[in-house]
Amino acid sequence: MPKEVILIAAVTVDGFIARHNREVTTWSKDLCLFKEQTLGHPVVMGSNTYDTLAAELEGRRMIVIHRNDNPQAILNNIYEDRCFIIGGGKTYARFSPYLTHLYITPHPFVFGKGIPLFDGETPALNLVFQKMVTVDEMDGIFQYQYKVMKS
Numbered sequence: 001m002p003k004e005v006i007l008i009a010a011v012t013v014d015g016f017i018a019r020h021n022r023e024v025t026t027w028s029k030d031l032c033l034f035k036e037q038t039l040g041h042p043v044v045m046g047s048n049t050y051d052t053l054a055a056e057l058e059g060r061r062m063i064v065i066h067r068n069d070n071p072q073a074i075l076n077n078i079y080e081d082r083c084f085i086i087g088g089g090k091t092y093a094r095f096s097p098y099l100t101h102l103y104i105t106p107h108p109f110v111f112g113k114g115i116p117l118f119d120g121e122t123p124a125l126n127l128v129f130q131k132m133v134t135v136d137e138m139d140g141i142f143q144y145q146y147k148v149m150k151s
């Protein structure tokens with residue numbers, strides 16, 4: 001199990017990550033930061049998210065999960081110190097018990113409906129703010145990094 005299991009997501013102000021489960025995420029402004037932060041680390045994603053990708057994520061081992069996969073077993077097979085859970089909503093929820101950090105970038109949209117950040121059962125997580133990274137200062141877009149406190 002990696003020491004750091006980091007959820008990374010772009011969210012709307014009303015807490016959605018996509019309008020529907022096949023949406024290609026074209027609205028997020030943090031793709032450069034996403035690449036910089038995930039490069040060299042394994043990235044875990046659900047099959048829907050994999051299907052929306054235009055290309056393989058170069059420089060990262062891509063682990064695509066399906067409903068019969070066990071999240072704990074997937075993590076136990078990752079020997080690196082850090083991995084990223086990169087979506088989508090079902091996958092964020094399924095890995096939520098194992099998260100050590102959340103990197104969240106709110107964007108100035110309200111979708112009203114769609115795929116929520118956690119699409120499924122999720123435990124309450126006690127978060128402590130660690131750092132803010134500027135994505136686009138003019139548009140007021142910042143990434144908030146939180147550590148999950150063990151209860």
Ligand SMILES: NC(=O)c1ccc[n+]([C@@H]2O[C@H](COP(=O)([O-])OP(=O)(O)OC[C@H]3O[C@@H](n4cnc5c(N)ncnc54)[C@H](OP(=O)(O)O)[C@@H]3O)[C@@H](O)[C@H]2O)c1
Nearest residue numbers: 010018021023046047048049065066067087088089090091
């Ligand atoms: N804004 C962001 O940062 C961001 C990041 C990533 C993704 N997204 C968006 O999120 C959307 C996809 O999210 P998503 O939640 O639909 O999909 P997802 O998490 O990418 O993939 C669905 C996962 O849930 C599994 N699953 C399906 N039905 C299930 C069930 N009944 N019980 C347990 N597991 C089940 C699937 O397995 P099977 O393969 O067996 O069906 C698959 O592993 C896309 O639009 C994508 O663009 C946004």
